[in-house]
Amino acid sequence: MGDLYAKVVVKGSPISKSNFKLFNSNGRAILPYNSGKYHDRYALYEEEIALQARSQNPGVVITQGVIAVLKVFYKSEKRHPDTNNITKSIFDGIEKSGLIINDAQIKHMIIEEFYDKINPRFELELFGESEYSMEYSIKKRVSPLEPVDYSPPPNRKKSVETNLKTKKTVTNQKxxxxxxxxxxxxxxxxxxxxxxxxxxxxxxxxxxxxxx
Missing domain, CATH: 3.30.60 (Wheat Germ Agglutinin (Isolectin 2); domain 1)
Structure with a gap:
C-alpha cells in the first residue's frame, strides 16, 4: 500500500493520559518520566507506542490528512479507561514515532471497543486521505444482544445518592x-x-x- 498506509499493534492494556498527571506547586499539570513512581507509567507507555510504531512501519512518514481506524481490546467489559481518553495517549505516541507529523492530521476516525482477557491491545490503521476514503453504515440487529449496563463511578454514585436523599428530605418537608x-x-x-x-x-x- 506504499507510504500512505501504516498499521500499529501494541500489546498490553491501553492506558489513559489523564490518570497519570501530577501537579506542580503552581497547579500546572505535568507528566513525570523518571520519578521512580507509578506516574512514570504513562511516559513509558508512550515510548513503547513510539517504538512499536516505528519498528512495524520502517521508513513510513505520512504527511497528509489521515483516516484512522482504531480497535481497542480491553481485559474487562466494565472496568477500563474511557476510550475517548485513550485516543490521546495513543496518538501522542504515534506522533512521537514520526509516523505522522502531528495528530491534527487525523481528519476522520473510527473507534471500536472489544474485549480480550488473554491479549489486551490496540490495533491502529492509518490511511492517507488522498488515496483512501471512508464509508460506514449502522444497521439494526436482527437478533438483539444482551445489553451490558454500566454503573456510575463511585464518586458520582455517592453524589446521586446524596441528591436523592436531599430530594426526599425536601419532599418530606413539603x-x-x-x-x-x-x-x-x-x-x-x-x-x-x-x-x-x-x-x-x-x-x-x-x-x-x-x-x-
Missing part, C-alpha cells in the same frame, strides 16, 4: 407543611390556610368565605 381543613377535610398548606379561634383551627379559604 408533605409536613400540608394539613387538612377543619371544616371540609381537604388537604391545604399552612401558607394558604386561614387561622381561626386564636390559631387552634385552620380552614381553607373556600370554607372561610362560606362562613360570611
Amino acid at each position: 408533605t409536613s407543611n400540608k394539613i387538612s381543613c377543619h371544616i371540609c377535610g381537604k388537604s391545604i398548606t399552612k401558607e394558604s390556610a386561614v387561622s381561626a379561634n386564636k390559631g387552634s383551627m385552620l380552614i381553607c379559604k373556600a370554607c372561610f368565605k362560606k362562613l360570611f
Whole structure:
C-alpha cells in the first residue's frame, strides 16, 4: 500500500493520559518520566507506542490528512479507561514515532471497543486521505444482544445518592407543611390556610368565605 498506509499493534492494556498527571506547586499539570513512581507509567507507555510504531512501519512518514481506524481490546467489559481518553495517549505516541507529523492530521476516525482477557491491545490503521476514503453504515440487529449496563463511578454514585436523599428530605418537608381543613377535610398548606379561634383551627379559604 506504499507510504500512505501504516498499521500499529501494541500489546498490553491501553492506558489513559489523564490518570497519570501530577501537579506542580503552581497547579500546572505535568507528566513525570523518571520519578521512580507509578506516574512514570504513562511516559513509558508512550515510548513503547513510539517504538512499536516505528519498528512495524520502517521508513513510513505520512504527511497528509489521515483516516484512522482504531480497535481497542480491553481485559474487562466494565472496568477500563474511557476510550475517548485513550485516543490521546495513543496518538501522542504515534506522533512521537514520526509516523505522522502531528495528530491534527487525523481528519476522520473510527473507534471500536472489544474485549480480550488473554491479549489486551490496540490495533491502529492509518490511511492517507488522498488515496483512501471512508464509508460506514449502522444497521439494526436482527437478533438483539444482551445489553451490558454500566454503573456510575463511585464518586458520582455517592453524589446521586446524596441528591436523592436531599430530594426526599425536601419532599418530606413539603408533605409536613400540608394539613387538612377543619371544616371540609381537604388537604391545604399552612401558607394558604386561614387561622381561626386564636390559631387552634385552620380552614381553607373556600370554607372561610362560606362562613360570611
